[in-house]
Amino acid sequence: MARRLGDETLRLGTSGVEWAADRAFRLSAAVVLSAFAVLAAIGMLSATSGAAGLPVAGVIEAVFAQLPVLGVESSLSARQESILFQIRLPRLVLGMLVGGSLGMAGAAYQGVFRNALADPYLLGVSAGAGFGAVLAIGFGLDLGWGPFGAVPAAAFIGALLAVSASAAIARSSGSAPATLLLGGVAMAALFAAAQTYALQQLSETRAREVLSWLFGQLNTSGWGQVWILGPYVLVCGLFLMTHRRHLDVLRVGDDEARSLGLNPSRVRFGIIAASSLLTAAAVSVSGLIAFVGLVVPHIVRILVGHSYRVIVPLSALTGAAFLAFVDVGARTVVAPSELPIGVITSFVGAPFFVFVLWRGNATTT
Amino acid sequence: MTASTRLRAPTVALSCRGLKVAFRGREVLCGVDLELGAGEWLGLIGPNGAGKSTLLRSIAGLVAYDGTVALTDGRVPSARDLSLVPQTPLWPSGMTVAEYVLLGRTAHLSWLASESRSDRQVVASVLRRLSLEDFAERLVTNLSGGEAQRVVLARALAQQTRIILLDEPTSALDLGHQSAVLELVDELRRSDGLTVIAAMHDLSTAARFADRLVLINEGRLVADGEPDSVLDAGLLSSVYATQLTVRRLDSEIVVLPAPRTHRKHLDDQTGDRRTNDNSHDGNRQEST
Numbered sequence: 001m002a003r004r005l006g007d008e009t010l011r012l013g014t015s016g017v018e019w020a021a022d023r024a025f026r027l028s029a030a031v032v033l034s035a036f037a038v039l040a041a042i043g044m045l046s047a048t049s050g051a052a053g054l055p056v057a058g059v060i061e062a063v064f065a066q067l068p069v070l071g072v073e074s075s076l077s078a079r080q081e082s083i084l085f086q087i088r089l090p091r092l093v094l095g096m097l098v099g100g101s102l103g104m105a106g107a108a109y110q111g112v113f114r115n116a117l118a119d120p121y122l123l124g125v126s127a128g129a130g131f132g133a134v135l136a137i138g139f140g141l142d143l144g145w146g147p148f149g150a151v152p153a154a155a156f157i158g159a160l161l162a163v164s165a166s167a168a169i170a171r172s173s174g175s176a177p178a179t180l181l182l183g184g185v186a187m188a189a190l191f192a193a194a195q196t197y198a199l200q201q202l203s204e205t206r207a208r209e210v211l212s213w214l215f216g217q218l219n220t221s222g223w224g225q226v227w228i229l230g231p232y233v234l235v236c237g238l239f240l241m242t243h244r245r246h247l248d249v250l251r252v253g254d255d256e257a258r259s260l261g262l263n264p265s266r267v268r269f270g271i272i273a274a275s276s277l278l279t280a281a282a283v284s285v286s287g288l289i290a291f292v293g294l295v296v297p298h299i300v301r302i303l304v305g306h307s308y309r310v311i312v313p314l315s316a317l318t319g320a321a322f323l324a325f326v327d328v329g330a331r332t333v334v335a336p337s338e339l340p341i342g343v344i345t346s347f348v349g350a351p352f353f354v355f356v357l358w359r360g361n362a363t364t365t
Numbered sequence: 366m367t368a369s370t371r372l373r374a375p376t377v378a379l380s381c382r383g384l385k386v387a388f389r390g391r392e393v394l395c396g397v398d399l400e401l402g403a404g405e406w407l408g409l410i411g412p413n414g415a416g417k418s419t420l421l422r423s424i425a426g427l428v429a430y431d432g433t434v435a436l437t438d439g440r441v442p443s444a445r446d447l448s449l450v451p452q453t454p455l456w457p458s459g460m461t462v463a464e465y466v467l468l469g470r471t472a473h474l475s476w477l478a479s480e481s482r483s484d485r486q487v488v489a490s491v492l493r494r495l496s497l498e499d500f501a502e503r504l505v506t507n508l509s510g511g512e513a514q515r516v517v518l519a520r521a522l523a524q525q526t527r528i529i530l531l532d533e534p535t536s537a538l539d540l541g542h543q544s545a546v547l548e549l550v551d552e553l554r555r556s557d558g559l560t561v562i563a564a565m566h567d568l569s570t571a572a573r574f575a576d577r578l579v580l581i582n583e584g585r586l587v588a589d590g591e592p593d594s595v596l597d598a599g600l601l602s603s604v605y606a607t608q609l610t611v612r613r614l615d616s617e618i619v620v621l622p623a624p625r626t627h628r629k630h631l632d633d634q635t636g637d638r639r640t641n642d643n644s645h646d647g648n649r650q651e652s653t
């Protein structure tokens with residue numbers, strides 16, 4: 001609201017309608033730049049904090065030294081370099097990719113379901129993906145090459161099953177925003193039970209491994225998982241970016257959207273598939289990390305308004321920054337031990353969820 | 366040009382054949398045949414629940430129907446041929462008027478779905494044309510009923526279609542804006558060859574702007590012709606189940622309720638049939 005008032009006073013003296021028409025649905029460069037600045041600052045915080053202290057200048061030099069054309073010399077020792085490039089940065093990048101995926105998927109789900117409570121976790125998508133991944137990992141289906149493995153595929157199938165079931169439950173029992181969530185809760189419970197059953201069939205050590213992954217963690221050595229997730233982020237991210245305008249059209253309801261020339265069911269199907277694939281890929285590398293998809297688009301909405309044209313990309317950037325920041329906490333708060341990152345996001349997300357309910361803006365998508 | 370010459374418009378813009386719509390087994394349109402001449406203004410009149418909105422919505426392809434709806438070349442109309450001003454639009458929160466009107470460009474965008482300069486210019490000129498300059502940056506949820514109606518009309522005009530369907534476009538407008546908006550549509554019709562179907566409750570206004578009136582009742586076409594012939598006191602009184610009188614003032618036709626004492630008597634006879642459900646009218650807020 002304050003933003004709009006500010007804009008109105010700004011507008012005085014400019015050529016009104018053209019200016020307004022030109023600004024409609026635009027993502028301002030200043031906002032994008034500040035989001036990138038925050039992301040970079042958090043990246044730096046993450047790269048320099050931990051048991052082995054790395055100097056800020058050293059990190060910057062080491063990163064730029066990777067680009068030979070710049071002719072920068074790294075001042076870090078070999079040990080520091082290997083900490084930076086084999087431990088800190090892969091984990092940072094993975095955290096950003098996972099956070100960005102979940103934030104973007106959350107924003108997209110909120111748009112297609114026209115429900116501000118939609119979130120990969122609350123819709124049961126994560127649980128579905130988790131179940132698929134548990135089956136694949138637990139039963140040794142680690143086959144596949146790079147991103148095209150059995151684990152993301154199984155996770156994707158589980159994710160699609162869960163989201164279709166939640167949506168079907170919601171459709172068959174009225175259009176109140178809560179029914180979608182109740183459908184999601186039912187699906188999450190079902191898939192969690194199936195997961196537990198599957199875990200019981202595994203040997204104890206295998207089960208413990210799978211369980212610790214399931215809690216949600218960014219446990220990496222090297223760049224392997226970044227290469228698994230990266231292509232999905234690229235493809236699904238591009239798809240959602242080119243379809244985000246449709247989410248604004250859907251806000252006037254399916255009927256009007258159709259009269260404006262959109263095919264709501266087709267658009268919805270495509271966006272749900274892309275978001276679910278993104279969620280599934282994130283889940284298969286990092287387990288279940290809750291609430292990012294809920295918290296992030298909400299914060300973005302409060303900061304920059306309601307247009308999905310703006311919300312989708314900014315949720316990706318903010319999600320990346322958010323998860324990278326939370327991961328710094330996960331690594332350092334109980335050092336030398338580590339908290340599963342999913343535990344922290346739930347600690348933050350659950351009260352936030354209550355706050356959203358309490359503010360009563362669950363439906364103002 | 367008189368109404369009668371326009372009535373015999375040489376080209377057919379749109380035709381409906383045997384249009385039937387049923388909701389859960391209940392027939393709401395029972396076989397409507399309608400031909401719309403290019404550049405014609407067709408006024409759709411009839412009591413609440415007659416099926417006016419349903420007819421417009423099925424022409425726009427928003428409800429499933431039996432029968433055919435086709436353009437001159439036999440195509441089913443798309444969002445680039447035909448725009449609809451809905452009776453009860455859904456207002457998204459936090460969307461500005463300019464953004465809302467820009468949604469009208471949806472059917473004109475490439476697959477990358479971003480608006481070009483010219484799309485934005487269309488929006489600016491439509492806003493200007495409807496005197497909405499000062500509202501461009503306002504949120505659509507903060508408009509008065511009449512302002513909101515002009516904004517939906519603006520979105521439909523931004524679609525730049527040959528045919529525009531208006532469902533009660535002026536029900537919330539004051540007399541000044543009512544004339545202004547309808548005059549504007551009429552002017553666009555003359556200048557750009559727009560073809561108009563407008564469902565309206567105010568029969569006198571409908572008669573003033575339409576070349577041709579179609580009266581529907583309980584899903585059937587009851588009368589179709591020049592306003593002069595359709596606005597017959599006997600016919601209207603039976604369809605609307607209340608005593609109406611039709612006066613002719615100069616070239617205008619005015620439909621009025623009968624004086625109160627007389628009407629009271631008739632109310633007692635037909636009270637039951639007059640309790641029409643009006644609950645699906647009025648502005649809705651986005652709720653889901």
Ligand SMILES: Nc1ncnc2c1ncn2[C@@H]1O[C@H](COP(=O)(O)OP(=O)(O)OP(=O)(O)O)[C@@H](O)[C@H]1O
Pocket residue numbers: 388389393411412413414415416417418419420452642643646
């Ligand atoms: N989606 C729907 N489901 C069930 N019945 C419907 C639906 N839409 C309309 N109807 C019914 O169809 C009938 C015709 O409705 P319609 O909206 O076309 O009337 P109308 O002539 O536009 O009335 P009004 O003047 O009140 O706007 C009404 O009895 C209405 O209750």
Ligand SMILES: [Mg+2]
Pocket residue numbers: 417418419452532
């Ligand atoms: Mg109606």
